[in-house]
Amino acid sequence: MSAPPLLLAAAPLFWGWQTGHLVAGTVIGAALAGLALARLRLDLGPAEHASIADLSTIGFVLLAALLAANRGVARGIQEAFIWLPAALVPVLAAQLLSRERRLPLSALFRYLRRLRRADPSVPDPLIDVSAVYLALTLLCAGLANQRGPGYYLGIVVLCAALLYATRPREASLAAGAAMLAAAALLGHAGQLGLSAAQAALEDWILEFGLRAVDTDPFRSRTQIGSLGRLKRDDAIVMRVFAGPEQAGRVRLLHRASYSTLLGTTWVASGAPMVEMVSEPDNETWVLEPAAPQWRVPVATRLESGRALLALPAGTVRITALPANHMQRNAFGAVHVRAPVDWVRYEALGSDSVAGYAPPAEDDLAVPAAERELFARLAAELGLVGLAAEAALRRVADYFGAFSYSTFRERPVPPGETALGDFLTRTRSGHCEYFAAATTLLLRAAGIPARYATGFSAQEYSRLEGAFVVRVRHAHAWTRAWNGARWVDLDTTPAVWLAEEESDAPWWQGLADLARWAAFRWSQREAFKAGDAWYALLVVLALVLLWRVFRGRKRVRDPVAQAAVRRRRWPGEDSEFYAVERMLPARAPGEPLARWLARISPALPEEQRAMLSEALALHSRYRFDPAGISGEGRARLRKACMQLLRAATARPRTAVPI
């Protein structure tokens, strides 16, 4: 399949538009279209094509390595693939400049070259890579992730143009157009379906607790009532660069709070995320207009470039955070997007700010199914009417008699709720049980409370000089209103961390060392090429080009030259053979004259005469030892070209034999 020159220009232009490299796309498109239309040909053999392909490969690999080193492996490789059309330009340019306008397959596969070195009879067919290049360009444009309708429209238009250019000759244009329109509609529905399917799949993954770190600020699905042991993961997701003196401050790092319990899911109702605007330095984000009293440097791992930040209580400002977007809600959740794997920032805070949205009606709501139990328990504990501070202490004391467990072996008895079972029978559970029960108990006592999630930073690493926070340090607690401000109340038995620590694998130390090395690697400075590097690259490229093209002669008349080179017997390049292929088949061994006599009755009168003349000239060209004059050769070519034009315009017919 061969792509027409116009498409070779349009595809890089489209790629440039989608990826934001419009200038590069325009230059590439213009260069390729120019080469496709030009008559310039170079005498390039398989060795030259192979060198050019190797050059492209090396360039691409170097680019991928550089981008991977600067932006992380996954992102770097993705960005390198965005640049793939540019890296492949030399390969396609070599094809367009070559005499045959095709590449030997061995240019693209070293393995084939090795095979051919061992056995030269291994076939090395010539291929046209223009259509494949075009397809790759369209795909690479999609890697830039432009979410608008432009990508889909561009794909449809360019594919339609390619299909039109390569359509079967006898195909119905109307049918093809109808199919194309139907495919565009079907494809549109399909891509919407795929997007929805992924969302559903993510929900399903969330449902089964397979996701390592929950980043949804609107809802938090709990494992309350689930059977079996909770899944644990030792991967480090945060590093808090605070000294042991700040241990109390960073013990609970808040990510999101929720006000409403629906079944086993907490929801942040009435707290939409709102876009934040950074300070002019693009790195400072003010959460509360208060003067900071302390600062805690933090590094957080991002998942797919997104993270719900874990912040110490009372954080009023975030600095040194080069995020692309930041959103927050009234409950203190802060969501950022940044194109890196790890993001570093400083949380600046004050102990004297109320911070989050004041209590609302939702912060006192107890679900109907739990209302009676918690009202009775609040009454039993004498919480109703008690001062907030005293009530919080009493609740903490009450849960102090409970035990910590990540394992649930029996289902909730019929007619009971999971929390009721936890409070009245098992008196054992993990942090979500304690946080949910504490929140509802305080609400039953008339104290506004919210269910808070985040991490507990308690593991200090002397290797890193920081608190390391692992996935299994994810925690839930209660945020209660003491009448003046929100305070954190963690009723989960303090042994939970030690218990989980004891289950850590023996190789955790080694794994941590590797994680630390990977983290340090991700935090290095990006490599910036200076002028000297660019100069060196230019010199290297020139040397390589010289090595590839030195001694290559320009082919003046590509068609004639190719014919002369390929000719193995006199008259082999006669155009009469092309005419023969367009006409009804000649039987094996049938002389041309007899064949012509057989098929002539089915041909128009003027063609018969022209065929006879062409055959006479061809026979002289082919067999006459004296050869044929230049004029005769020109007449033969002209007659054959006229016959070819006539044959392509006329549908082929069968001739009885």
Added chain:
Amino acid sequence: MRRFLYLALRATSALDHRLRERLTPGGWLALGIAGAAFAAGLDTEQTVTYRAFAFVAALLALSWIASLAQRAPLKGLSARRELPRHATAGEPFVYRVVLANRGTRAVHGATLAERFRDPRPAFDEWRRAREPGEERRNWWDRNVGYFRWRWLIERRLPREARAVPLPALAPGERATLVGSFVPRRRGRIELAGFTLARPDPLGLVKSLARIEAPARVLVLPRRYRLPELVLPGRRKFQPGGVSLAVSVGEAEEFLALREYRPGDPLQRVHWKSFARTGKPIVREYQDEFFERHALVLDTAGPNGEDAAFEEAVALAASFVTTLDTHECLLDLLFVGDEVHTFTAGRGQMQPEHLLEVLAGVGPGDPGAFARLAGAVMARRATLSSVIVILLAWDEARRGLVSGLRACGLEVRALLVREERAAPASAPAGVMVLNPGRIEEGLARLR
């Protein structure tokens, strides 16, 4: 595990075959785009290539449906072949196909392709076979057996069996097309029928219709041009004569009747005279003196059916076609499970028959060379000269060549071996030929 691998290879081959039949080059490109776009767009949040996947998958699906819908006109076509008797390995095999449109609708834009019998090997064959040079492959390739599978399939299929475009065929019209392919190796090619194909309006997927037309083509070994050979004209006594010899040269002529002597065959007793005289009388014939040459093909090489073996068979075929058997006899000897001998010339087999025999020759047990050597030595008295085509050079082969020479026979010994495996210095009186450069070596043959 092996069975599982076999089934996986079988299923993969079937899928590959179906896709090759169904998809046009554009269809392959679309399938490639769809696969790459799907892989790159697995996470729909990270890239938008899933949109390209959705569109291209829709294109392919619609093309496939359209291809099913436009299959009907192709079903009205019938075809038959006009096949030559033999093909030659490595040479284009050209034949005619007569096509008739017996349907009610015109057919245009279709192609006709030869369909070969399912070339996939059976489990036992795949398990037992050894690809030439398989011992040099790595552990994984040897155990998975993919290359062996491919080798077994390629042995059965010719190359360059391209689809031929059909002219427009109105109902009731006939056309003759020229089909061709190049057999890769000698042996038999099994033709199953034809596949008619026509691309859908988008040119991605082909409609298919199959015509059953089973046939077989015997592929003769490839032959090389040999230099002018002068074989010794010495005639040797052929005991008992040649029963089917014709009247060229010293034909079997009746001389006289004589009394029986011990040792005379009973067939020669002249019963009428016996009855008349009461004594056994026998017919006496003139003794037969012919030139008789032996062509000994060493099929007991150490490496089975490798390139050297094929070249040796091709060499033997070249001698068979070059030697003039009108005036002499030519014995072809080789060994499989047992020693086989075929004789051409003077009313015996035609050289063409020997070529047919050579088309089916397979490698024998490496230890069987002694039996072959014994058979050659046993008939040395009747031979004028011997051409020995060897695949190895060891004591047994050296013994045969020197033994024949010691009997005064003119021996042409040719050793076909890979260049790297050939002895550093050629054995005296033995011409060493390397696979791939046979003609170059044959130019030195006298």
